[in-house]
Amino acid sequence: MPQTYTTRTYDIIAFGDELPGILSLICAAREYYRRTNKYPRSLLMFKGDSRQGVGGHLVRGGLSYLDRSSIPLEIRRSHNLDSFGDAPAIYEEFLQRVGVVQVALDPTKASQVLREMLAEIRADILSNIEIESVIKQQNKIVGINLTKRETYLAKQFIDSTVNAELAQAAGVKKLKGFETFGLPDSELSVTLVFQTQGLSVQRLQYIEKLYLERFTNLNDIHAQQWLNQAAGNDPEIANFLREDLVDRNGNFKTMYVGKDYIDIRCKALSIAYHSFRGTPLILEKSGAILDNGNVAILSDDRLSWNAFLYDVNADQAEALARGKAKPTSQMLAEMDYVIQWFKAIGANTVTPASELYIRHVGNVTGVIDPLTGAEMLAGGVRQDEALGTFGYHFDIRGGIKGLGTRAERKRINNLLHLQQPLFNIGIQHALIRDISNLAVISPASGFEGYACSAGRIVEFNCGVGQGIGIAAAMALLSNTNLAEFSNQEMRNVLFQTGRIAKIYGQNYIAQAQELREFEYGIVA
Numbered sequence: 001m002p003q004t005y006t007t008r009t010y011d012i013i014a015f016g017d018e019l020p021g022i023l024s025l026i027c028a029a030r031e032y033y034r035r036t037n038k039y040p041r042s043l044l045m046f047k048g049d050s051r052q053g054v055g056g057h058l059v060r061g062g063l064s065y066l067d068r069s070s071i072p073l074e075i076r077r078s079h080n081l082d083s084f085g086d087a088p089a090i091y092e093e094f095l096q097r098v099g100v101v102q103v104a105l106d107p108t109k110a111s112q113v114l115r116e117m118l119a120e121i122r123a124d125i126l127s128n129i130e131i132e133s134v135i136k137q138q139n140k141i142v143g144i145n146l147t148k149r150e151t152y153l154a155k156q157f158i159d160s161t162v163n164a165e166l167a168q169a170a171g172v173k174k175l176k177g178f179e180t181f182g183l184p185d186s187e188l189s190v191t192l193v194f195q196t197q198g199l200s201v202q203r204l205q206y207i208e209k210l211y212l213e214r215f216t217n218l219n220d221i222h223a224q225q226w227l228n229q230a231a232g233n234d235p236e237i238a239n240f241l242r243e244d245l246v247d248r249n250g251n252f253k254t255m256y257v258g259k260d261y262i263d264i265r266c267k268a269l270s271i272a273y274h275s276f277r278g279t280p281l282i283l284e285k286s287g288a289i290l291d292n293g294n295v296a297i298l299s300d301d302r303l304s305w306n307a308f309l310y311d312v313n314a315d316q317a318e319a320l321a322r323g324k325a326k327p328t329s330q331m332l333a334e335m336d337y338v339i340q341w342f343k344a345i346g347a348n349t350v351t352p353a354s355e356l357y358i359r360h361v362g363n364v365t366g367v368i369d370p371l372t373g374a375e376m377l378a379g380g381v382r383q384d385e386a387l388g389t390f391g392y393h394f395d396i397r398g399g400i401k402g403l404g405t406r407a408e409r410k411r412i413n414n415l416l417h418l419q420q421p422l423f424n425i426g427i428q429h430a431l432i433r434d435i436s437n438l439a440v441i442s443p444a445s446g447f448e449g450y451a452c453s454a455g456r457i458v459e460f461n462c463g464v465g466q467g468i469g470i471a472a473a474m475a476l477l478s479n480t481n482l483a484e485f486s487n488q489e490m491r492n493v494l495f496q497t498g499r500i501a502k503i504y505g506q507n508y509i510a511q512a513q514e515l516r517e518f519e520y521g522i523v524a
Contacts, residue, residue: 005151010124011040011476013144013154017048017127018056020441020461021160022114023090027469028156029121031493032476040476042123043152045144047165047324050127052354053111054118056160058458061325062193062353064296064304065261066103067457070391070420071504079504088388088425088463089499104260104296104304126152134170140437140481141170156472156482157438160465163321163361164444170435173365177314178400180363180448180519186401187317188359189283189309192327192335198348200301201257207345211268212252216245230271232280241267241281262295264307269293276344277337283311283399288334306357308338317361325355360443360456367440368483369428373421373450374516379505380423385487387467387494388501390460391422394453418515421454424505426487427467429455436481439468449519463501470494 011032014025025042032040046056053059058066068084075081083102087095097113098105118125135143135151143153144166159166168174176184214223231238245266247253253266270281270290279286293307310331312320320326327335332352339350371380373394380386396403429446432438440446441464443456454460467490471482474489494500 005145005149007151007153009041010043010152010154012156012158012472013043013045013152014158014160015045015144015166016056016159016161016442017044017046017054018160018162018442019058019094019114019458020465021158022055022118023094023462024158024160024439024441024465024469024472025123026117026121027090027466028472029123031470031473033121034497035473035477039122040473042121043126043154044118044123045126045129045152047129048127048355050125053107054114054125055107055111057162057325057355057357058105059107059111059114060353060355061357062107062195062304063306063357064105064107064193064298065294065306066100066105067392067459068103069459070393071422075422075504075506079502081502081504085389085391085504086501087459088466088501089494090466091459091462101260102258104298106298131166131169134166136170136435139434141435155437156475158468158472159438159440160442161321162358162443163318164364164440164442165322167364167432167435167438167440167444170438172432172435172438174362174444175365176362177317178403181400181403183400183402185313185315186403187312187314187361188396188400190312190317190320190359191306191357192308192310192331192352193357194305194308194335194338194350194352195298196303196305196342196347196350198301199303199342199346201262201297201303203346204262204303205255205257208255208268209252211272212245212254212266215242215268215271216252226275227271229278230274230281232282232285237282241271260297262293262297262303264293264295267292273338273341276341283309284401287311288331290338308335310334314362317358320356321358321361325358327352327356331356360452363444363447363452364432364440365446366433367429367446368431368433370446370448371429371451371455372448372516372519373453374512374519376421376423376451376454377419377508377512377515379507381426381487383424383503383505385426385491386424386503386505387427387487387491388425388463389422389503389505390425390457390463391420392454392457392460393420394418394450396453418450419508419511421508422504422506424503425460425463425467427464427471427490428487430464430468431483433483436483437475439472439482441465441468450515466494
């Protein structure tokens with residue numbers, strides 16, 4: 001007998017509960033309400049367990065240290081900007097409601113605020129789902145069939161998953177790993193964020209200084225043995241690690257402590273951990289390393305660590321994303337060593353997040369206008385159509401296997417020292433040409449070359465999502481589709497409603513041309 005499905009109908013479905021997708025759904029509902037005085041029928045559906053929080057890798061993945069827009073001092077002064085520039089209005093509202101001082105996000109509070117914001121637009125939430133199939137008519141998605149024999153219909157769809165899982169199910173082609181560089185098997189590392197309780201900032205500073213003193217003292221035989229072990233008994237690597245403990249003036253590279261965060265500037269703690277673990281501080285050899293930590297200070301003795309990297313290839317990253325970002329048993333076994341070590345240096349408890357932080361899982365093709373790293377260095381979209389501006393370095397944490405070799409072939413020597421882009425935000429790289437009512441707002445958007453390494457950052461995608469949300473509302477009201485709207489139309493709405501951010505993208509002409517030649521040469 002044919003299976004029967006329970007059918008429910010909505011106006012907008014957001015697939016995946018990553019922050020850019022949720023905020024995009026909220027922007028859509030608010031814009032619809034502004035024009036009609038009623039809310040659209042909205043649904044947020046995702047694979048994770050809502051009982052463990054709503055908010056994707058920032059909440060269940062515990063990523064408390066937010067990567068903020070980075071603006072050169074002279075640009076901040078000339079445009080009268082705060083430290084992190086002029087953030088997208090919806091993102092700024094979220095940060096304020098959660099109570100973020102600078103970068104530290106409390107996952108529990110974030111989930112609570114997102115639930116409140118979704119309740120305000122009367123959105124439904126459905127978690128623990130799996131896609132069975134996607135219903136399409138011509139060039140549009142009509143609905144989603146779930147494995148639990150339920151069908152959800154809608155007019156507009158937003159995919160915020162790191163692997164563009166809805167888009168893939170709808171037949172959108174996605175390139176594996178860094179296939180845009182000709183490296184389909186290479187992928188960025190994944191991280192299991194963890195929280196320590198009982199290890200104060202002051203205690204951590206003391207421990208790091210102690211290790212710095214010992215690792216730089218060539219007469220400290222035991223410390224040098226530990227360092228050599230972390231170097232895999234390679235003298236060149238040992239010298240590199242030792243030299244990296246001090247700056248060019250010979251001063252210790254001690255951690256920088258901000259209002260609500262710590263930047264670990266050297267590998268003293270990493271060396272100490274790997275000497276304890278008995279593995280080299282080399283990701284490809286060990287499969288997992290304690291890297292320089294980005295640490296969010298949630299309270300004086302409650303710290304959240306984005307520091308532990310696992311080496312994965314493209315297929316493994318895709319499998320992890322499809323597996324609800326759950327760490328494997330091998331990953332959890334490796335985390336046990338981290339727990340032991342941090343307890344040994346003073347933590348009372350060490351608690352890993354329930355899900356992994358997965359940085360990147362390939363990129364979709366067939367978008368209206370792909371975005372490259374060179375275009376970012378050239379300032380992004382034109383100023384007269386920009387929705388905001390974002391600055392961030394090309395961050396390939398853990399490295400991209402094979403990229404250095406390809407750079408050498410093209411005689412490009414400064415890939416590690418690329419100019420940081422400061423670029424204007426648009427939405428065309430997120431709109432799917434052949435599925436006109438679908439947007440992908442995530443690291444899997446239509447990025448090419450180096451672009452995903454800066455474009456994967458949450459704050460940037462929230463700026464994109466704000467524009468996509470407005471487009472979704474306009475599409476509903478005009479009975480058209482997302483792909484039919486321009487950057488300029490979204491900018492006009494933001495301007496009319498007093499939400500447009502300052503625009504200050506920079507065109508680094510020479511650097512953009514050099515990167516363009518590298519990216520084009522690889523793709524070609």
